Amino acid sequence: MPSRAICSILGVPYEDRAIFQQHTDAFGDLDAPPEERQRAVNKFVAYSRELVECKRHDPADDMISRLVAEHTGEDGFALDDLPVLIFFLVNAGYKTTANMLGLGTLALLLNDPERHRLCQDPALAASAAEEMLRYWSIVSDMRRIALRDVEIGGHLVRAGEGVIVSLLAANRCPEAFGSDAERIDIARNPRQHLAFGFGPHLCLGHNLARIELEVAWPRLFERIPDLRLATSVDEIEFKQNSIAYGVKSLPVSCGDKP
Template identity: 35%
Template sequence: MTETLPTGTQTPGTQTPPAFPVPRECPFAPPERYAELRAAEPVSRVTLPTGKQPWIVTRYADVRALLADPRVSADIRHPNFPAMGIGEQEAGAKSRPFIRTDPPEHTRFRRMLQAEFTVKRIRDMRPAIQRTVDDLIDAMLDSGPPVDLVTAFANAVSTTTVLGLFGAPTDDIEFFRDVTRISGGRTSSAEEVGAALASLFRMLDGLITAREQAPGDDLLSKLVVNHLRAGVVTRHELLSAIGITIVAGRETTTSMIALGTLLLLRHPEKLARLRAEPELMPAAVEELLRILSVADSIPLRVAAADIDLDGTRIREGDGIIALLAAADHDPEVFPDPQRLDLDRVNRHHVAFGYGVHQCIGQNLARLELEIAIGTLIRRIPDLRLAGAFDDLEYKNDAATFGIEAMQVTW
C-alpha cells in the first residue's frame, strides 16, 4: 500500500518549489508572498540559492510551536541545515557559533553569557549608552547636514555599545561593519566568510591575551577569568562566542535604529506624539521591532524527528525556516499588522525569536533603541530625509534586513 501523506507534504519528483528568499516590496513589511502563504499554505517548500529545499513556516502559532519544539535542531553541521548564504554553512561548521548549536552545548554557552544580560545589568548601562548617543548627535550637529544616519549614528551607537560591553577598542568600528557585511552576506563564499571571521578572531585573541595578563571589570575579563582559566571553555570556543555576540548584536540594532527612524519619519503624527509623550518610547520600540522584524529568517532549523505542523508532515532531516516577520504580521494575532500602533495591547512579538534560542541580548537592544531613537527625535525635531524615499537602497541579500545608507538633514 502507498502511504497517504498529509496535505502539503511533497515527494521527490514533484515540481521545483519557488525560490527563496523573497525581497521585500516595502521596507516596513514582509514580502507580500508571506500573506498569501499564511492564508493558503502556511507550511510550504522553497528552493534556496544553495539548491536545498527546506520548509518555511509563516503563521505565528506555528512559528512559536516550532521554535519551542525539542524535536528541531539548530546544529549548522547537519547536511540539510537550510543556510541561505553560499559560504555560511561551511564557515559556521568550523567556527561553531553557539546560536547554531543544540543543548546541552548551547545551554553551556548561554548560561555563561546570561548573567551579563539581565535586566538589571542592562539597566546599569543606560548612562553610558546615553553618553554615546549624545556625543554622536553632538558630532552630527557640529558637522552639519547632510549626514548618513546609518554610518554616523545607527552603526556607531550599536557597535560602540556592544564593544564597550566587552571592553574592546572603538577606534575602528567600520572594521566590525565590514566583518558583518561579509560574514552575513548571502553571496559571500566560504573562503570570504572564513577570512572575515579570522580577522575578527585575531583581534579578539589579542584582547583575550591582554585580559589574561591584566583582567578588568568588563565582560571579556569575566569570561577569561571565570570560564577560560577554569577550563569551562576552550580559547576557540570563547572566540566564537564573543564573535557571534558582537556581530549579531551590532548588525540587528544598527538596522533597527535606522529603519525605525525612517518609519517614524514617514509618520509625522507618531513622531509628534512621541515627542509630546516620551514615556511611550518603550511601547514604540516594541511596535517597531514587530513591524520591521529585521531578523526574519535567522531561525534556521532541521527536524530531528517527524513533525506534523498545521496539516503538513515535516520529515526527520528536513530543513525548516521559521519566518519571524511573517509571524509578526499574522492578522490573527496582530490586527491590521502593518499599522504602526503605539497603543497596541499585544506586544508578544517574535522579533527576537522564541524558545531556547531567543536572542540573549534582547534587553540591551531594547534599551539602545529606546535611547537612540528617543534622543534623536527629541534633539533634532526637524530631522528629515535629505533625498527621495524611493531612492533608498536596502540589504535584501543579507542575513539581517537593513538599509545601506540614509542621508538626513535638518
C-alpha cells in the same frame, strides 16, 4: 551607537571598534564571495584572540575579562573558544540593532502621526521599540529541524525534516496582532513578537537591543525635531541580500529647507 555600546561592554578599545564593524559587515553581506566572508571571520577571530590574551594578562572591568577569569577551565569554556564566542556576541549586540535603528528611523520619518505621538509621550518608547521590531522583522526566517511529527496548517512535518519559519509572516499575523498588523502602531506593545527568535535560540543581545532602541528614537527626535528625509523613499537602497535586513544608508537633513 550599537557598535560603541557592545565594544564598551566587552572591553574593546575605542580606537579598535572600526575593526569589529568592518569584519561583521563583511560577514553579513551574502552577496560577497564565501571566501571573502570567511576571511572576515578569520580576521575577526584573530583579533579577538589577541584581545583575550591581553585581558588574561591585564584584566579590566569588562565582559571579556570576566569570561577569561570566571568561565574558563574545566567547568567552563576552553580559552580557544572565547574568540568565537566574542564573534557571536558582537553580531548579536551590533549588527541587527544598527539595522533596526535605521529602519525604525525611516518608518518614523515617513509616519508623522506616530512620530509626533512618540515625541509627545516618551513613555511610549518601550512599546515603540517592540512595534518596530515586530513590523520590520529584520531577520526574516529561521531554519529548524522537527524533533517529532507535527501538523502545521494542515501539513504533516515528520521528525527529522527541515522547516523554514518565516518570522516576518508570524509578526504580521492578524490573529496575533489584529486586523491592522500591516501598519505601525507604537502603542500596540506586541511583546509576543518573534523578532528575536524564540526558545533556547533567543537572540543573545535582545535585552541590550531593547535598551538601545528605547533610548535612541526619543532622544534623536528630541535633539533634532526637524529631522527629515533628504531623498525620496524610492532612492533609498536596502540590504536585500544580507543576514539582517536594513538600509545601506539613510540620507537625512535638518534646519531650514533649501
